[in-house]
Amino acid sequence: MQGVVKKVNISIILVLIFSIIILSEKMIQVYGEVKEYKIQKNDLLNITIWGHPDLSGDVRVGPDGEISLPLVGIMDVEGLSITELNTLLKEKMGEYIMN
Known part of the structure; x- marks a missing residue:
C-alpha cells in the first residue's frame, strides 16, 4: 500500500512540475517580448x-x-x-x- 501511495505522490509531483514548465513556456510566449517604454507628453x-x-x-x-x-x-x-x-x-x- 505504501508503494502505491509513493507512486501516486511522485506522479502528482511530476504532473505539477510539467504543468509549471508548460505554464512558464506559455508566459514567455505571451509576455516574452518586453516592449521598452516610450516617452509621452507630460513625462x-x-x-x-x-x-x-x-x-x-x-x-x-x-x-x-x-x-x-x-x-x-x-x-x-x-x-x-x-x-x-x-x-x-x-x-x-x-x-x-x-x-
Missing part, C-alpha cells in the same frame, strides 16, 4: 550629464512632445524609447562636451 525625465551638474536636472515633456535643454535647445522626444533618447543626447551633447 518627467531626469537628465544627468556626468560632470556637468549645470546641464543636469528634471525636464518635463511638453504638450507638444518636446523638451528644451541647455546647449542643444528644443528636441522632439515623444515616442522615443529611453535608449533612443540616451543615444540622441550623446550625439547632441557630444558636439559641445568633450570627454
Whole structure:
C-alpha cells in the first residue's frame, strides 16, 4: 500500500512540475517580448550629464512632445524609447562636451 501511495505522490509531483514548465513556456510566449517604454507628453525625465551638474536636472515633456535643454535647445522626444533618447543626447551633447 505504501508503494502505491509513493507512486501516486511522485506522479502528482511530476504532473505539477510539467504543468509549471508548460505554464512558464506559455508566459514567455505571451509576455516574452518586453516592449521598452516610450516617452509621452507630460513625462518627467531626469537628465544627468556626468560632470556637468549645470546641464543636469528634471525636464518635463511638453504638450507638444518636446523638451528644451541647455546647449542643444528644443528636441522632439515623444515616442522615443529611453535608449533612443540616451543615444540622441550623446550625439547632441557630444558636439559641445568633450570627454
